[in-house]
Amino acid sequence: MSSHHESSLACHSLAARLEKEGDVSVADCYQCGKCTAGCPAAEDMDVAPSQVLRLLQTEAPKHEERALKSMAIWMCIGCETCVTRCPQEVDLPRTMDFLRQEALARNVANQSADDVVAFHKAFLNSVEKAGRLFEFGMVGDYKLRTGHFFKDLGIAPTMFFKGKLGLLPHGGANKREVAEIFARARAVKKESQQ
Amino acid sequence: MTNLKIGYFPGCSLQGSSRDFAESLLAVAKALSIELCEVPEWNCCGASSGHMIEPLVSVALPINVLLKAQKAGLDQVMAPCASCYNRLATASYEIAHSPTTKAQVEKVLQTSIGKLPRVLNVVELLAQVADQISAKVSKKFEQTVACYYGCLLVRPAKITGFDCTEDPVEMDKLVAAVGGKSIDWNFKTECCGASFSVSKTSVVGRLGAKIMNDAVVRKAEAIVVACPMCHSNLDLRRGEINQRLDAKTNIPVLFITQVIGLALGLSEKELGLRRHFVPVKFPAKPAAVAAVP
Numbered sequence: 001m002s003s004h005h006e007s008s009l010a011c012h013s014l015a016a017r018l019e020k021e022g023d024v025s026v027a028d029c030y031q032c033g034k035c036t037a038g039c040p041a042a043e044d045m046d047v048a049p050s051q052v053l054r055l056l057q058t059e060a061p062k063h064e065e066r067a068l069k070s071m072a073i074w075m076c077i078g079c080e081t082c083v084t085r086c087p088q089e090v091d092l093p094r095t096m097d098f099l100r101q102e103a104l105a106r107n108v109a110n111q112s113a114d115d116v117v118a119f120h121k122a123f124l125n126s127v128e129k130a131g132r133l134f135e136f137g138m139v140g141d142y143k144l145r146t147g148h149f150f151k152d153l154g155i156a157p158t159m160f161f162k163g164k165l166g167l168l169p170h171g172g173a174n175k176r177e178v179a180e181i182f183a184r185a186r187a188v189k190k191e192s193q194q
Numbered sequence: 195m196t197n198l199k200i201g202y203f204p205g206c207s208l209q210g211s212s213r214d215f216a217e218s219l220l221a222v223a224k225a226l227s228i229e230l231c232e233v234p235e236w237n238c239c240g241a242s243s244g245h246m247i248e249p250l251v252s253v254a255l256p257i258n259v260l261l262k263a264q265k266a267g268l269d270q271v272m273a274p275c276a277s278c279y280n281r282l283a284t285a286s287y288e289i290a291h292s293p294t295t296k297a298q299v300e301k302v303l304q305t306s307i308g309k310l311p312r313v314l315n316v317v318e319l320l321a322q323v324a325d326q327i328s329a330k331v332s333k334k335f336e337q338t339v340a341c342y343y344g345c346l347l348v349r350p351a352k353i354t355g356f357d358c359t360e361d362p363v364e365m366d367k368l369v370a371a372v373g374g375k376s377i378d379w380n381f382k383t384e385c386c387g388a389s390f391s392v393s394k395t396s397v398v399g400r401l402g403a404k405i406m407n408d409a410v411v412r413k414a415e416a417i418v419v420a421c422p423m424c425h426s427n428l429d430l431r432r433g434e435i436n437q438r439l440d441a442k443t444n445i446p447v448l449f450i451t452q453v454i455g456l457a458l459g460l461s462e463k464e465l466g467l468r469r470h471f472v473p474v475k476f477p478a479k480p481a482a483v484a485a486v487p
Contacts, residue, residue, distance in 0.1 A: 023292060040385040040401055075397075078242050079385035080349035084359050097245050104247060119393035123243035124251070131237045133206035142392060152392070155430060155471075162469040164211045164430075173237045181237075181258060184302045185250040192298065 035082035131173025201268030214466025276421035334373030399434030
């Protein structure tokens with residue numbers, strides 16, 4: 001594979017790194033479009049799933065940048081329909097995971113994706129702190145990150161009275177152990193990319 | 195009937211917004227003499243957010259759970275939440291197929307990883323005891339329902355190895371085993387929007403509306419699920435769905451464990467039925483008409 005651009009993370013194309021780090025070969029895609037046809041989120045995407053693969057296939061920096069800055073990578077729900085139906089078994093969900101990570105690492109994530117990013121961060125932050133997800137705390141964190149203070153206030157009381165909204169985090173997990181898993185995973189990931 | 199002992203990974207949703215799933219599962223397991231041994235000190239599997247932005251964490255967390263189960267002497271772990279099930283199964287698959295990932299996770303968890311417990315979902319477990327369930331039915335579940343499998347119970351096949359990816363039938367068989375009927379419909383495995391419930395509620399409304407519409411048009415009296423996200427997106431988010439459909443759909447959404455529990459004669463309270471947003475009520479059946487001589 002050719003190596004066009006020289007970004008902070010070595011001079012490999014995203015396609016080459018995806019093959020090495022994620023065992024996904026975008027070259028296998030012959031653009032049949034089946035992934036796009038069955039994608040439940042395709043209509044909300046600025047770049048169709050099959051086009052995301054095409055952008056990576058060219059290995060051109062401007063195409064890679066378009067994929068990284070797309071809203072499409074954040075609208076992917078991770079339903080696994082595309083890879084299940086792909087005649088070439090190209091793992092598109094994993095490609096999306098890789099692109100999301102890369103977009104965050106390069107700080108180029110689409111601004112319209114702020115809410116989605118905030119949700120994922122609030123979710124993992126809650127798990128990192130308590131070992132288990134604390135839903136009420138996570139939603140509070142999400143609201144602070146996004147400013148959507150009034151969203152869903154309507155259903156909260158019903159959830160509370162139905163016993164579906166716990167106001168205190170759950171014990172039971174080994175908090176320290178989980179926090180260490182997060183820390184070491186980040187360190188190992190960093191090390192592997194050097 | 196031999197007693198079945200199996201590892202149990204509740205997952206975070208079952209402690210919070212899907213307590214009804216946990217309650218009904220535990221009640222049904224008790225009635226069927228299935229011993230569910232909770233994995234000691236279990237942690238969150240990382241769910242969708244983990245693999246979406248921190249892939250290594252998303253493998254390390256589930257493997258940590260499986261290692262704890264193994265230490266406790268459990269050779270099978272059942273995860274009722276479809277997302278937890280999928281994450282546990284995906285992590286096991288990656289450890290078995292990628293030496294690089296395995297080495298990285300071993301570094302993260304500071305231990306070597308040997309044979310891991312087998313991961314199974316709740317439908318798989320109940321299917322194993324379908325005969326016992328049939329034999330214990332005290333009150334037939336005489337409803338016509340739409341079995342909704344969603345995404346992560348069946349996809350991708352190489353990870354789950356469970357049922358059929360496009361037209362799964364295992365839940366339909368369980369409904370039949372307790373006297374119910376299930377419809378043929380188009381949205382069995384279509385996505386409900388999953389974790390977008392909070393951050394992209396409009397997507398959940400749009401996808402949920404399509405699912406609900408097909409179920410209602412085909413005269414389902416309820417939707418049956420085996421996933422906390424499918425449940426909350428179709429039950430708790432019914433307001434958005436109805437707004438989009440410009441209709442007042444009121445068919446309830448039941449966990450498969452609640453359907454079985456009702457047939458086994460368990461109470462509404464034991465099955466957590468009062469926690470639903472859409473009340474669990476079924477239309478009265480017309481009295482049987484005597485044949486005209």
